[in-house]
């Protein structure tokens with residue numbers, strides 16, 4: 446029997462041990478999914494606090510309930526560790542570490558490189574290695590492979606390497622890791638077969654593609670599609686605003702077209718780990734091919750100016766009430782990057798708060814998901830205020846940056862002197878209230 450066949454059989458019989466590296470928003474749900482399917486799953490992370498929390502049966506990602514974690518700890522299917530030597534016992538090493546941008550919007554692959562080195566140290570015959578972190582085409586077959594082969598093992602024969610992008614829509618109850626189709630690209634046909642055997646046990650539909658590069662590019666296409674379309678609608682919003690046309694009504698009307706139109710919605714700017722970051726992985730790589738990725742650059746330019754637009758609208762709204770921005774009390778409502786999540790990475794709220802403070806406004810915030818707001822983008826740590834009638838009445842403007850579903854928008858409109866709404870959260874009350882402007 447070939448090594449690949451032995452390995453495929455281990456995945457099919459679910460006797461394979463899964464190593465999941467990077468227990469964040471992408472890695473943890475996938476780890477739970479493997480463990481729930483009966484695989485012994487070991488989660489690896491360099492963050493001791495996260496590992497200790499998991500060991501105590503606590504969770505740090507709100508939309509993943511502890512009810513999922515506790516049975517897995519009890520039956521021994523899942524455990525987390527910082528001891529990477531346990532990789533030596535794993536049949537698969539699935540890498541879900543961060544891929545942020547560094548200086549000048551260049552890819553920062555340090556976590557991928559460090560992890561690949563660790564995996565190489567414990568690499569053994571039959572092991573499947575999969576990179577899931579979003580990155581530019583060529584990362585798996587150039588960078589990761591070049592590190593793994595230092596072990597002396599041969600890809601496609603001694604070990605198997607693939608790329609499979611993570612797809613997730615945090616806090617969307619309509620999808621789970623299991624039900625979201627998974628694209629998989631291997632370095633060799635055997636690599637693909639082994640990777641499909643692994644994912645095929647836990648994901649309802651796997652989508653094989655011809656190479657790791659195609660799989661890497663697929664993820665980038667998905668995110669660039671979103672980034673460019675959001676930029677397009679953000680630009681139209683700015684134009685329609687000048688023309689006195691409500692962009693939200695236009696989108697609602699256009700959405701009645703039963704074919705050829707997918708609605709995208711304007712907002713205060715892009716946030717989260719993916720959409721503001723990933724497209725620049727491709728535009729950076731494009732330079733190697735002497736190719737200017739103009740859509741990506743333009744979309745980035747438009748989306749990144751949206752927080753400035755929000756601040757401009759706050760200033761205009763206050764001006765109409767005879768108030769300067771300086772010394773105004775501004776209550777930012779919602780700081781997470783999207784509705785009903787606690788994730789503030791790259792959230793436009795951070796830039797909006799910074800810009801408001803630079804203009805000498807007094808800023809507070811309320812977010813039921815974010816009790817403390819700490820970020821390298823902010824000069825100080827902030828604490829969420831309780832959204833009382835008095836808080837709202839005593840501010841000069843409330844700025845809705847994130848439209849969490851539990852917030853009482855009617856109360857805001859009834860009591861704030863001015864509401865600046867970046868999400869159309871006040872749509873149903875706007876006719877009866879004249880203290881609201883869109884931004």
Ligand SMILES: NC(=O)c1ccc[n+]([C@@H]2O[C@H](COP(=O)([O-])OP(=O)(O)OC[C@H]3O[C@@H](n4cnc5c(N)ncnc54)[C@H](O)[C@@H]3O)[C@@H](O)[C@H]2O)c1
Pocket residue numbers: 466467468469470471472489490491492495541542543544556557559560577578579580611612613614615718719
């Ligand atoms: N969050 C999403 O919804 C999402 C969706 C699609 C793709 N992705 C991609 O998945 C990857 C991970 O994103 P995330 O949102 O899960 O990030 P995250 O920050 O939530 O989690 C990453 C985890 O990796 C750990 N880590 C960092 N360096 C490590 C190392 N050297 N060894 C082991 N662990 C390490 C961190 O401590 C952290 O717990 C990124 O490439 C991202 O673009 C994320």
